[in-house]
Amino acid sequence: MNEKYRRLKQKYNDIDKQISNLHAEQREIRNLMEQVCTHENVIKMDIDPFLHIKVEEETKYKCTDCYRYFTEDELKVAKD
Structure with missing residues (x-):
């Protein structure tokens, strides 16, 4: 595979990781909201x-x- 593909693939994987982290944070916030709602x-x-x-x-x-x-x-x- 060429270098450009590797860079794009790495960027894609980085974004996927950021999205996963945001989903985890969102679940935590939703759980806290449920407790005080x-x-x-x-x-x-x-x-x-x-x-x-x-x-x-x-x-x-x-x-x-x-x-x-x-x-x-x-x-x-x-x-x-």
């Missing part, structure tokens, strides 16, 4: 009609502030 803005998630594999039958809710997903029971506990 009041979960006031919760929406009911619709079951995807195109999803043929039913992994979970239980209704899910999503907090639009901290992006956490809840089952109905988890939401009751979180609101208390």
